[in-house]
Amino acid sequence: MSDAFSTARDAFNAWRSDYPVDLYAADPHLDLVNDRYLDDDRLAGVREMGAAFGRTVVEDLGPLVESYQRHDPELEKYDGLGNRTEEIRFDPAYHEAGALVWASGLLRDAGTPGLSFEQATTFYLASLEGEMGHMCAATCTTGMTRVLRRSASDEIGETYLPSLTAVDYTEALRGSQFLTEVQGGSDVGSVASPAVDRGDGTWRISGEKWFCSIADADAFLVLARPEGAEPGTRGLGCFLIPRHIDSALNGFSIRRLKDKLGTVSMASAEIDFDDAVGYPIGDVSAGFKIMVTAMLNTSRWMNALGDAGIMRRAFLESSAYARHREAFGQRIADFPLVRRQIAQIKAEWLATLHSTWHLTALDEAVDLGTADAADTAFHRYLVNANKLTCSLAATQTVRESLEILGGNGAIETFSVLPRLLRDAVVYEQWEGTHNTLTAQVLRDLGRLDLTGAVIDRTATLLKGIADPELGRVASRALAGFEEIAFETRHSIDSPAHGAMHFRSTLERMVRAHQVALLLDAAEGGGPLAEELAAAAEFLTGRYLDTGYRAEQDPSFPSVVERLLGNDLD
Ligand SMILES: Cc1cc2nc3c(=O)[nH]c(=O)nc-3n(C[C@H](O)[C@H](O)[C@H](O)COP(=O)(O)OP(=O)(O)OC[C@H]3O[C@@H](n4cnc5c(N)ncnc54)[C@H](O)[C@@H]3O)c2cc1C
Known part of the structure; x- marks a missing residue:
């Protein structure tokens, strides 16, 4: 056999074995967002739980999920004796995977307000496998738990909540x-x-x-x-x-x-x-209000958590592949186009992570009943706007990452990416399509007079960046944001015109908030500050600074390199 064959196959094997065993420890950006919102005791608990569950995801959940993807559930309307049962038969491995997800405590945590970050971390880690079969069930069960906690009679609550929040999958009510x-x-x-x-x-x-x-x-x-x-x-x-x-x-x-x-x-x-x-x-x-506030707002938050996990996996797959695959006698990671593409995947993942963790803080305050009027208003806006932006970004990011794998990216048995791509498209469709979310936000902004609150929050964050270097990016983002604020007000004043254009305005509004959060995190210093600042700069050029052309910016390659850190080394 030619050495070339075995060298190429060794590179594949090296790529696969680069996949981390401890998903939490390998993800300092996840730890950083938890650190930003949690006190020391709670952070220690999330780290411990994340380390344990992250290993379960890699060692047990992933292989199980892989094993049943080709076995669709089947409807059995009748049993062998002709009794109508309406049963659905699954591959046994599907239920084994469910048992692992439930044992993580994800649904137990839904029963107690104030554990949104614990749920967020578990959901994100499980989503690295693209196992939306169980994450959808976990989302709906969390939503039902919240609906019953907040609105059901004592009798219904006492009957159903203990089983809805059970950790034993065989006893749990879904x-x-x-x-x-x-x-x-x-x-x-x-x-x-x-x-x-x-x-x-x-x-x-x-x-x-x-x-x-x-x-x-x-x-x-x-x-x-x-x-x-x-x-x-x-x-x-x-x-x-x-x-x-x-x-x-x-x-x-x-x-x-x-x-x-x-x-x-x-x-x-x-x-x-x-x-x-x-x-x-x-x-x-x-009924509609109960369903939207407790159920749909929960689903839209969890949907974005899933997007963040999908994007993290897309980044892991493509960056590791680029480190090992060679073409034209060099690692593909050394081609400038590949470096730029992976930098973009990373920037999108970090943006989704930061805005969705910010949303998690709001979600927790709303669920606890401690959110003030301003936080409640911002939550109402962000839960919809963030779902729209992150689900679009997830599909795009998986597609970009699949492209890095070349033809292998399109092969079902080669990587998880085809499954992630299909699930990401479904994530876009359910819990509110892009257009309906846009229409709802536009309605809310006008009817509930939220415009000032929504705009002020991002502008204040951007104006608060004191570091001169970061402040330079914040100023560019702020200039773009002023246009967005103008377009938003115009959309509210001229609804017929606004209804046609507001979606792109809204997406850029979320982008500005993501940039503000990334800059704010960068200003906190630490080993990731450089990457966060570069992500903010990359996204500012891509979405906010309308006069910017990366092609004409001699410093653009350095933004890409700072964003990548040593990920492609
Ligand atoms: C795999 C899957 C599982 C699902 N599971 C569930 C479930 O368990 N429970 C459940 O209740 N639903 C479920 N759904 C349904 C999902 O929530 C709906 O498909 C979604 O809400 C869109 O509704 P629709 O399909 O009727 O599209 P339509 O409402 O007919 O929309 C068609 C198009 O028109 C656009 N549109 C509609 N209204 C407006 C407007 N005001 N302004 C601008 N554009 C507009 C939409 O954005 C969309 O592009 C599921 C969907 C999928 C794909």
């Missing part, structure tokens, strides 16, 4: 959320499923739900319209529907499982309800 109907997902106000009051504390729910993820869940949170309620979102009630009542199926049947692009290990279905018993959660005329 939740799902069904809003979308065939006539509309974004337009939740079009929900037509009727709910009839039985007068005994229960309601009967009927209707067809078009997108039902975690179709094997033990309980579903469903939006339905009480008889005689007004049309639109205001007339909707939120109901908890158990899968079984006294071991019998509770008035539902699964039409079929969806054949999906991504998140394929998890079962998404079309489900019919026919007089299913439902328990009202909170005021039956406030």
